[in-house]
Amino acid sequence: MEDTLPLPPRELNGKRLFGYSMGDLGMPLVNIFTGIYLFQFYVYTINLDPLFVSVGIFAQLFLDALFAIIFGVIVDNKKPGKLGKRRPFLLIGLPIWFAATILIWLPPKAPQGNQLFLPTAIFFWVIIIIRSLSRSLLFNVYISMLPEQSQTLKNRQKIASVRTVFSILASIVALLMPQIVSSILPNAQDAKWWTDSGRIVTTLIPIIGTGFAIFGLIAVLSIFFSVDESFHNLAGDYHHEKVSIVDRFRQMAIPLKDVSFLYLLITGFFAGLAGRTLGILVFPFQNFVLEFSGITFYTYIFISIFGKFGWYFIWIKMRKRNDILKSYSTIMIFAIIGSFLGSFFLIPILPFGVELTIYIITWSTVLGSMYSAPLFSIPLTAALVHEAAENSEERDIDIAMSKISGSYYGLASFIRTLGAAIISLIIGFILSGENQSNPIIMVLLWVGMGFFYLMALVAIKKIKIKNIEFFNHKPVKEEFIEM
Secondary structure (H helix, E strand, O other): OHHHOOOOOOOOOHHHHHHHHOHHHHHHHHHHHHHHHHHHHHHHOOOOOHHHHHHHHHHHHHHHHHHHHHHHHHHHHOOOEOOEOOHHHHHHHHHHHHHHHHHOOOOOOOOOOOOOOHHHHHHHHHHHHHHHHHHHHHHHHHHHOHHHHOOOHHHHHHHHHHHHHHHHHHHHHHHHHHHHHHHOOOOOOOOOOOOHHHHHHHHHHHHHHHHHHHHHHHHHHHHHHHOOOHHHHHOOOOOOOOOOHHHHHHHHHHHHHOHHHHHHHHHHHHHHHHHHHHHHHHHHHHHHHOOOOHHHHHHHHHHHHHHHHHHHHHHHHHHHHOOHHHHHHHHHHHHHHHHHHHHHHHOOOOOHHHHHHHHHHHHHHHHHHHHHOHHHHHHHHHHHHHHHHHOOOOOOHHHHHHHHHHHHHHHHHHHHHHHHHHHHHHHHHHOOHHHHHOHHHHHHHHHHHHHHHHHHHHHHOOOOOOOOOOOOOOOOOOOOOOO
16 A cells, blocks of 8 residues: 555755755846846947847847747656756756856957947857857756645745745845946946946956856756756656657647736736846946946945845735735736836936935835745746646646646746847837937836836736635745755
8 A cells, every 4th residue: 555655745945945946046146147237248348239239139038038948848858867857957058058158258349439340249149149048948947847846835935935035135246246346437437448447347347257157057056966856767657758849839839728827928028028128227227317426336236135125025924914916916016106206217407315215216116026026926837837737637747747847937938038038129229329328218218117017917917826725815824944
C-alpha cells in the first residue's frame, strides 16, 4: 500500500526558497539597470540617434517576447535527464547572457555631429539581440519552474513575497549606482562622451555593468542548485513526445483558450506599456523636467527605498484583508492616480519645492504600485496554470503542469514584453530631434501611463478564479521564512 500513497505537495522553503528567489535579485538587478539606463547611455552619452536606439530596443523586446513562447514550448517538451528537465537550460543561456551583458556597455562611440553612425548602431543591435535571446531563455526557465517546485498556494504566496522584496531591492541598487554617477557630473544635462561629464560616464558605467553581470551570474547558479527536479524520474510512465512545428504552435495557443488567463495577459500588456514608459523617463525626467544637479539626484533613491517598501507593506496588509483581485485592482487605481497627478508639471510657474513634492508623491505612488504588483500577479498566474493542469486530460498533475507551464509563462512574458517593445519604438519616434530634451513631451508621456493602467484595471475586473483556497478572503498568519 505504501507504494500507492500520494506524495505530499512540493514546496520551496528555507535555503531552497532563498536560493530560487535569488533569481528576482540577480536578474532584475541587471535587467533594470540596462532597461532604465541603456537609452540614457546610448542617446545622451554615446551620441546615437534615439530612433536607432529604439529600433534596437524594439528588436530586443520583440525577440525576447517571441522566443519566450518558443523556449517555453521547447523546455516543456524536453525529456528529463540527469540534471532535470528545465535546469540544464540555465547553463546553456548563462555564459552568452553574461558576455553580452558586459559588452553592451563597451560600444564604439558615435562621432560628434553624426548621431546616425552605423558602426555604433550595428554593434548595439547585434549585442542587444544576442543578450535578449539568452535572457529570454533564462527567465522563461526560471518562472516556469514555479508551479512544479511549489504546489501549495500558501507556499506560492510566501515565494511571491520574497521575490517581490528581492525585486524591490534590485531596483533600488540598480538605480542607486547611476544616480551616484549623475550626482558627480559637472553638467548632467550635457554628458556626451567628448565632454568631461561624458568621460566620467563612459568610465564608470561599464564598471558598474560588469559588477552587476557578475552578481547576475551568481544568482542564476543559485537557482540551478536550489531547485530539485528529481520528481520527474518518479513518474514511471513519463515518456517524451516529439512535437512537430505545427503542434508546437498549437501548444502555444493553448493558454489563449483560457478566458481568465487571457484577461491576465491583457493586464500584463498594458502594465508593460506603462512600466517601459516609466523606465525610459527616469533620467530624462530628472535632467530636463526637474533639471536636477548634484545632491538632488538622490531624491529618486529616497523614493525607491521609502516609496517602494512603504507601499509594499501596505499591499501586504491589504492582501491579507481583501480578495486578491480587489487588492490587485486597488493597486492599479493608485497607479492611475499617480500618473494623472503628473499633469501638474505642465504648470510653468510652480516653485521648485512644489515640483519636488509632486515628484515624490507621483513617482513613489506609481513605483510602489508597480513593484508590489507581483504580490498578486505571481500567485494568480500560478493558480491559473495549476487550474489548467487539473482540467487537462492528463491524470498526473506533475506531468500535466510540466507540459503546459512553459507555454503559459512564455505567452505571459511574450504579451508583457510585446507591450514594452511597442511603446519603446513609439517613444523613440517621439523623442527624436529637438524633443530629446523637451520637458512638456516627457510630462505628457508620464500622464499617458495613467491610461495604460486604466485599461489594465478593466481587464483585472474580468478575471475569474475557481481555485479558492487562497482567494477566499482568508487572513494569512504571519510567519518567518526559514533560512
